[in-house]
Amino acid sequence: MERQPCRNKPAGAARDSRSRSRSRSPYEPDYNRGENRGENRGENRGGGNAGNAPPKRDSSPVPIDLDRQCNFCNKEVESKALMEAHVRQRHLEMAFICRLCETGNIHYEPDLPSIKDHLREDHGKDDLDNEDVKDYTRYPRSLMCIKCNLCGLLCHGQKEEDLELHFKVFHEEAHFSTQHLDFLCRICMISGQNDSLNELKDHLYNSHPDEVK
């Protein structure tokens, strides 16, 4: 049912390797999960879910299913299928929007490389230059992305504090530190470029002066 004409996996997202089912989580965002975590929530938990390693409990951190972590607010969304609706409802101003699709269903992507792919593949724009991309795309309010290096979660337009919460929930054993974070420019989406938010800001001002208003 989720119709997305193109794959929008951000570069380097370590998604596939981590989709083990999670049996419990201390993090109960918006949803009224109440006490009945685990068992009687009918979803395809445990059942159809790829035969990965059995859920570990004691020694290991809370397993994280990146497909269900919103990249814009870090909340856990019920299912991967519901993620698109969630993003459409809440986060379109933080996504890259295709202007060429805007008559129908709004098409969004999390980063510039992805929207370029979309322009190429779905609109036949083969030799894009930067000006074209700007014409065809509505840019998000923030061009900054913070990535958790421990699990690969990408957090678009979020703050370090948001990641701190993520650490409390999923990486309790690790001390929160910016050393575990990567600061990505959403235009370049290259890992390992910036060690701090300030470096990322410098990068944006120096490399993309026209995009930073």
Ligand SMILES: [Zn+2]
């Ligand atoms: Zn969200």
Ligand SMILES: [Zn+2]
């Ligand atoms: Zn489009």
Ligand SMILES: [Zn+2]
């Ligand atoms: Zn993480």
Ligand SMILES: [Zn+2]
């Ligand atoms: Zn950049």
